[in-house]
Amino acid sequence: KTAVVTGASRGIGEAIAHVLSRDGAHVICLDVPQQQADLDRVAGEIGGSTLAIDITAADAGEKIKAAAAAQGGLDIIVHNAGITRDKTLANMKPELWDLVININLSAIERVNDYLLEHEGFNANGRIVCVSSISGIAGNLGQTNYAASKAGVIGLVKFTAPILKNGVTINAVAPGFIETQMTAAIPFAIREAGRRMNSMSxxxxxxxxxxxxxxxxxxxxxxxxxxxxxxxxxxxxGA
Ligand SMILES: NC(=O)c1ccc[n+]([C@@H]2O[C@H](COP(=O)([O-])OP(=O)(O)OC[C@H]3O[C@@H](n4cnc5c(N)ncnc54)[C@H](O)[C@@H]3O)[C@@H](O)[C@H]2O)c1
Structure with a gap:
């Protein structure tokens, strides 16, 4: 199988690349060009390949399709790339709202649309999106992020019934996961997020x-x- 994992140079994306490779997939590790060194490291560790592009680029879907075609066509895409730009709603600048919605939600929609309209998937293809429990529950200071991740859930629900040829779409909604993204959260909020679950x-x-x-x-x-x-x-959101 050929898998594309977005945001694969570190964090959750890096782990996804490793696990899919362990399960036998050739993984195309996608991340922004600034992450090329880490992208090369991850792809090198798993015998995968790299695709250094921004998923918001207008031709992202086309480039993903072409990269997968060179490996026998696309079987799996994991839409993992995402960002936070946390501010309370009163302090939220429109450009930070738009940036987060564009990367976390609109880019996924555009890439999926391209692939589905241009026979971008092999039969029984798999689309897996990364939402967040913030998208289920909302979270103070994360209205842009929570809206984008709620949108991902809406996108999955909307897309699932219209897929053909055995293709499926599902999402995971992670809670607090130890990555560079959560390392950037202020100490007290970080500790609360870390401990508010049955594993503490x-x-x-x-x-x-x-x-x-x-x-x-x-x-x-x-x-x-x-x-x-x-x-x-x-x-x-429990
Ligand atoms: N860490 C958590 O607790 C947590 C919880 C819920 C959901 N998530 C989601 O999981 C996913 C991965 O998060 P993480 O914690 O590993 O974050 P991270 O910041 O460590 O990694 C995100 C990766 O996405 C890449 N990326 C960002 N914008 C991109 C773009 N426009 N094009 C291509 N690549 C881009 C970054 O370069 C980075 O390598 C994100 O969607 C995040 O919202 C994380």
Whole structure:
């Protein structure tokens, strides 16, 4: 199988690339050109290849299709790339709102549209999106992020019934996972996020990656339009 993983140079994306490669996929590791060195490292570790592009570029879908075609066509795409730009709503600048919505939601919609309109998937293709429990519950200071991640869930629900040829779409909604993204959260909020679950600790990127691998598996034919929380029973949105 050929898999494309966006945001694969670090964090959850890096773990997804490793797990899908372990399961036998050739993984095309996609990230922004500034992350080329880490992208090369991850792809080197798993015998994958790299695609250094911004997923918001107008031709991102075309480039993804071409890169996968060189490996026998696209079987799995994991829309993992995402950013936060946290501000309370009163302090939220329109450009920060737009940036987060564009990367976390609109880029996924555009890439999916391109691939689905241009026969971009092999039969029984798998689309797996990364939402967040913030997209289920909302979160103070994250209205842009929460709206984008709620949008991802809406996109999955909308897309699932219109897919053909055995293609499926599902999403995971991680809770607090230990990555550079959560390392940037102020100390007190970070500790609260880390402990507000039945494990009283943050999750690891591999926890999310293993659930994504389930959705990506060819055995998951009957799973379509689902959203699974990977959050250690976090109280947020419970
Ligand atoms: N860490 C958590 O607790 C957590 C919780 C819920 C959801 N998530 C989601 O999981 C995903 C991965 O998060 P992470 O914690 O590994 O974050 P991270 O910041 O460590 O990694 C995100 C990666 O996405 C890449 N990226 C950002 N914008 C891009 C673009 N326009 N084009 C291509 N690549 C781009 C970045 O370069 C980076 O390598 C994100 O969608 C995030 O919202 C994370």
């Amino acid at each position: 600790q943050g999750g690891l990127p591999v926890d999310v990656a293993e659930t994504i691998a389930l959705f990506a598996s060819s055995a998951s034919t009957g799973l379509n339009g689902n959203v699974v929380r990977v959050c250690g029973q976090s109280l947020l």
